[in-house]
Amino acid sequence: MTNLVPLPVVMPLLGAALTLVLARHPRSQRAVSVVVLTATLAVACVLLVVAHRDGPLVVNVGGWPAPVGIVLVADQLSALMLVVSAAVTLCVLLYSIGEGRADGDEGTPVAIYHPTYLVLTAGVTNAFLSGDLFNLFVGFEILLAASYVLLTLGGTEVRIRAGTTYVVVSLLSSLIFLSAIGLIYSATGTLNMAQLVDRLDALPDNLRLVLQLMLLVAFGIKAAVFPLSAWLPDSYPTAPAPVTAVFAGLLTKVGVYAIIRTETLLFPGGRTADLLMIVALLTMVVGIFGAVAQSDIKRLLSFTLVSHIGYMIFGVALMSVAGLSGAIFYVVHHITIQTTLFLATGLVERRTGSTNLDKLGGLAKMAPLLGVIFFLPALNLAGIPPFSGFLGKLGLLQAGVEAGGVLPWLLVAGGTATSLLTLYATMKVWNLAFWRSPKQVSEGAQTSLPPLMVGATLGLVIFGLALTLVAGPLFDVSSDAAEDLRARTPYVEAVFPGGTR
Numbered sequence: 001m002t003n004l005v006p007l008p009v010v011m012p013l014l015g016a017a018l019t020l021v022l023a024r025h026p027r028s029q030r031a032v033s034v035v036v037l038t039a040t041l042a043v044a045c046v047l048l049v050v051a052h053r054d055g056p057l058v059v060n061v062g063g064w065p066a067p068v069g070i071v072l073v074a075d076q077l078s079a080l081m082l083v084v085s086a087a088v089t090l091c092v093l094l095y096s097i098g099e100g101r102a103d104g105d106e107g108t109p110v111a112i113y114h115p116t117y118l119v120l121t122a123g124v125t126n127a128f129l130s131g132d133l134f135n136l137f138v139g140f141e142i143l144l145a146a147s148y149v150l151l152t153l154g155g156t157e158v159r160i161r162a163g164t165t166y167v168v169v170s171l172l173s174s175l176i177f178l179s180a181i182g183l184i185y186s187a188t189g190t191l192n193m194a195q196l197v198d199r200l201d202a203l204p205d206n207l208r209l210v211l212q213l214m215l216l217v218a219f220g221i222k223a224a225v226f227p228l229s230a231w232l233p234d235s236y237p238t239a240p241a242p243v244t245a246v247f248a249g250l251l252t253k254v255g256v257y258a259i260i261r262t263e264t265l266l267f268p269g270g271r272t273a274d275l276l277m278i279v280a281l282l283t284m285v286v287g288i289f290g291a292v293a294q295s296d297i298k299r300l301l302s303f304t305l306v307s308h309i310g311y312m313i314f315g316v317a318l319m320s321v322a323g324l325s326g327a328i329f330y331v332v333h334h335i336t337i338q339t340t341l342f343l344a345t346g347l348v349e350r351r352t353g354s355t356n357l358d359k360l361g362g363l364a365k366m367a368p369l370l371g372v373i374f375f376l377p378a379l380n381l382a383g384i385p386p387f388s389g390f391l392g393k394l395g396l397l398q399a400g401v402e403a404g405g406v407l408p409w410l411l412v413a414g415g416t417a418t419s420l421l422t423l424y425a426t427m428k429v430w431n432l433a434f435w436r437s438p439k440q441v442s443e444g445a446q447t448s449l450p451p452l453m454v455g456a457t458l459g460l461v462i463f464g465l466a467l468t469l470v471a472g473p474l475f476d477v478s479s480d481a482a483e484d485l486r487a488r489t490p491y492v493e494a495v496f497p498g499g500t501r
Contacts, residue, residue, distance in 0.1 A: 001050045005059040005074045007043045008082055008125040011036050016118035023111040030097050033114045037090040037121065044082035051079045052477055056484075056494035058131070066495050067192035071131035075491060076481035077328060078128045081257055084332050085128070087463060088249050088339050089121050091456045095343055096242035098452025099350075112149065120146035120246070127254050131495060133181050133191040136258065140177070140222065144170050147251065150243045151235065162238040169221060169231040177218035184211055194495035196266055197488055205271075212267040216259065216276075223255030225313055226283040229306045233290065236305075237298035241346025244298065248305050249339030253331055256312045260327065263316055264485040276317035277407040284310030284411075284418040291425045297345045297355040297433065300425055301338070304381065307418055308334055314411050315396050318403050324482035326395035329475055333380075333388045333467055340377040340460040347373065347449055347457060348433065357429065362438025370449070371434050373457055377464055378430060382423035388467035393419055395475070 015036035022028045051057055056075035060066060074082070096113065123143025130136040148170075152163040185191055187207060188199035200208055217228070224232045232252070236244050263272075287307025294300035312334070315327025349355045351367055364371040380387040397415055400408040467474065484490045 001046070001054075002057045002059050004043050004047055005057050005072050005129065006061070008040050008047075008086070009072070009122050009129065011040055011043075012118040012122035012125065016115040016122065019114040019118060026100075026111075029111075029114045033093055033118060034090070034097075036118060037086060037093055040121070040125070041083070041086035041090055044079065044086045047074045048076070048079040048083050048477070050074075051076050052480065055490055058494050066131070067190050067195045070135045071192065071194075071495055072129040073131040073194075073491065073495060074129060075484060075494070076477055077257075077260070077485065080328070080332065080477060080481065081128045081253075082125060084335050085121075085124055085250055085253075088335055088460070089117075089124075089246060091460045091463075092242045092246045092249075092339065092343070093117065094459075095245070095346070095453050095456035096240075098450040098454075098456065099240075099242065099346075101452070102450040113153065116146045116149045117246075119143075120150065124250055124254055128257060131193050133184065133193060133196070137174070137177055137181060140254070140258075141174060143251065143254065144174070147247065151239050151247075153240055153243065158238045162235045165231055166235040169235075173218050173221035176214060176221075180211060180214035180218060183214070187211070192495070193261070193265055194492045197492050200266055208267065209271055212262075212272060215262050215266075216272065219255045219258045219262070220279070221255075222252070223259060223309055223313075224252050224306050225279055225309055226286050226306070229283065229287070229309075232306055233299050233302040236302050237296070241343065241349065245339045245342035245346065248301070248342050249335045252305065252309060253335050256309065256316075256327075256331060259313070260316055260324070260485070264319070264324065265488055265491060268319070268486075268488070270319050273317050273319060274407060276313055277411055280310045280313035280317055281407075281411050281414045282310075283307065283313060284414050288418045288421040288425065292421055292428075294425075295357045297348065297357065297429055298342075300429065301341055301345060304422060304425060305338055307422070308338075308381070310418070311393065311396055311415060314415065315399065317411075318399050318408065319486075320399055320403060321479065321482045321486055322395065322399035322402060324485055325475065325478040326392060326399050328478040328481055329388075329395060329471075330392035332474065332478075333392045333464075336460060336464045336467060337377045337380050337389065340457060340464055341374070341381065343453075343457040343460065344370070344374040344377065347453060350453075351449060357432040360433035361436045362434075364434040366438065367449070369454065369458075373454070373461055374434065375430060376461055378426035379423075380464055382426050383419040384423065386468055388464065388471060391468070391471050391475075 019029045019032050059072045061070040120143050123139050127139030152159045221228045284307050287303050291300045291303035311330050312327045315323040380389045383389040383393045397412050400412040
């Protein structure tokens, strides 16, 4: 089964090359992209089952043993992230295909879109599987290079301006990350994360703290934690709906994944726990206050995206099995629900010609199915029982109560308040856009929605609801992954069966 580990990276890259060759054959491009992402999802599911049953799977790329060569590691955490990301990218791809067919591919140049989208997928999967810090950097750069292209599709002035901001912020983050990699290598002589477990522990405490803070800043920018999140609400809403959805669902979570991986594997001990708790609290509160103040659905959802990153950082800061388990569960939930809401918003914009709440109304009567598609994930995001959002938040709040202390209790209070304000923000959208009397239809409104776009979004709605039904097994996987993260030895022994050297 170890031979399956590289496939989630290799298949999208090969698919990207093939779709580039098929640039003048849109139907073939679509077929290749769908087949590749479906196969990636199937492989990810197998890896999750095997990793949960037998432990981490390791592949030495090129046959070079660690630490000389690069290793790819599929443990329970990375395999779970692969499954969710593959499911989301497949649904978003189907949505974009439906949009392209309806628009004649005028809004999304298909010759560029499919290769770039598959390259983005390869970057995400490479980041999840990487067992080497430099390869993790490469994964980030692959997905960021692809995201630059996707963000500016269409070449409008607004998208170019937003893309420029995104590029500058991302390059700053990458520069900090690369500087940290250079310092870590100069101090330890390796970038293999399993080998760094022992070598970083042997460094002076102050040097370890500096390296840890540099990585936290680099990943914090990518994850959009406060105060490093100001770029996100201005960048994401300008992109096409499927691009915004996949960015919101996945890209920030790759940053969160990197924080979880490095904080547990490389820097255990909780020296930055108080700092992370303060950052988590500010991220939740500032983000949700920003959402409440918005009158545009895309910007409102962008601020809720920032806000709910705080829940994940809260779980990481606790560094307990319960906290990490809650964070992992919440990452899975949030990837699914946030992506669904942005796709639903794309349908709202297509149906009405606008996402400005001042111009919307009567959608529940005009498009009742669209109302259901938005309403269910909105309740899920707000954490209304019995949805997965409620279960994830409950797990995190319970972990905070168990930890005790002033900061954990402040985070419990802040998390509860954020959940209530999220409900207020999403119901504000529902009341103004769906429930009140219809407004004058904006220019560009469509009388009907493409079935494939609706079907793909509805599929993600059902997937989000299914998370509630499988919450028990999902929490089991999250708890097992959290225990392995805390122990560190399963990961290290999988990479170095005979011990590190």
